[in-house]
Amino acid sequence: MIILYDLPSNVPQPWAPNIWRIRLILNYKRLPYRTCWVEFPDVESTLRSISAPPTSVRNDGRPIYSLPAIVDPMRSTRQPVVLSNPNTIAEYLECTYPARQIFPEGSRAVQSLFVYYVSEIFVKPLLPIMVPLSHQRLPERSQTHFRAHSPIPLSVPPEREQVWRAAQEQFNFLAGILDKNAGMDGDGVVVMGHELTYADFAVCSVLIWIEKVAPHEGWARIRQWNGGRWGRLWERCQGYMDVF
Structure with missing residues (x-):
């Protein structure tokens, strides 16, 4: 195991x-x-x-x-x-374990670039809010360690709506890219068109982060953005969210 x-x-x-x-x-x-x-x-x-x-x-x-x-x-x-x-x-x-592929043939390079974008650019506007909120979810001993090593201030900024607007710009940009898959080329929800792949899990992991740490302030609004696209992606991945 x-x-x-x-x-x-x-x-x-x-x-x-x-x-x-x-x-x-x-x-x-x-x-x-x-x-x-x-x-x-x-x-x-x-x-x-x-x-x-x-x-x-x-x-x-x-x-x-x-x-x-x-x-x-x-x-x-x-x-x-x-x-x-x-x-x-x-x-x-x-x-x-190649069964149930997450890198369809010929997609590894493109998906790697996409995941880099998600990790390095897409999430950046979220950090001023999500890092302090994540810190609050840690056990006390981990909180102390995190405070000593975090490069990001651990107080949630007062201009919260401004932060969410900056995050929404990234969500809007990504939605515009994924819309190119809508129609004959795909369902417009997943990155590679029809089947879930590693790129989708990279995006959905950010959605899960928001849903677990900021369910009312963050997830309640994000799941409605872009015509409910992000809620649909979360639902596509929901069957794989078990914790063992």
Whole structure:
């Protein structure tokens, strides 16, 4: 059984979007797994203890360890496979367990570019609100650690409506791109036209983050934007939101 490492919270279900990307894939591919909960202060020591590679490297050369991470026992080999970084994990799961594809033939490069956009540009306007709200959902010990290391202020800005308007501009832009799939080329909801793929899970993981952390202020409005498109995408992925 695959082990997925995730962050505990004080809401009924986890919220971290990068980790939800992998959980959605595991559920979509119907792979048996269990979740191992790791608080923020223990992430680096835990990942080092299982010989997980660092997620990235700081400018001074020091490694950065972050979640998600997985351990796949791989019965056919003597050593388990241990990975971090959501994109690396997604590609590994696709290559190792190709049933129910998330990277249709010829789409890997385009999807990688799309997911980069979601991670680096699409979510940026949300951070001033979502990071402080996410911090509030952490256990007390993790909150203390997060406050000491967060590069983003942890007080929700007073100009909340201005932040949501900036976020809506990104949602509008992405909706305009996805509208190109409407009609004969696709249903206009999913990125590749008809079937769910990794790109959809990258977007839906952001929607889940908002739905779990800001259900009334954020999700209540976003699910209505762009003619209800984001609510429809969330519903398409809902069957893969189980937590084991």
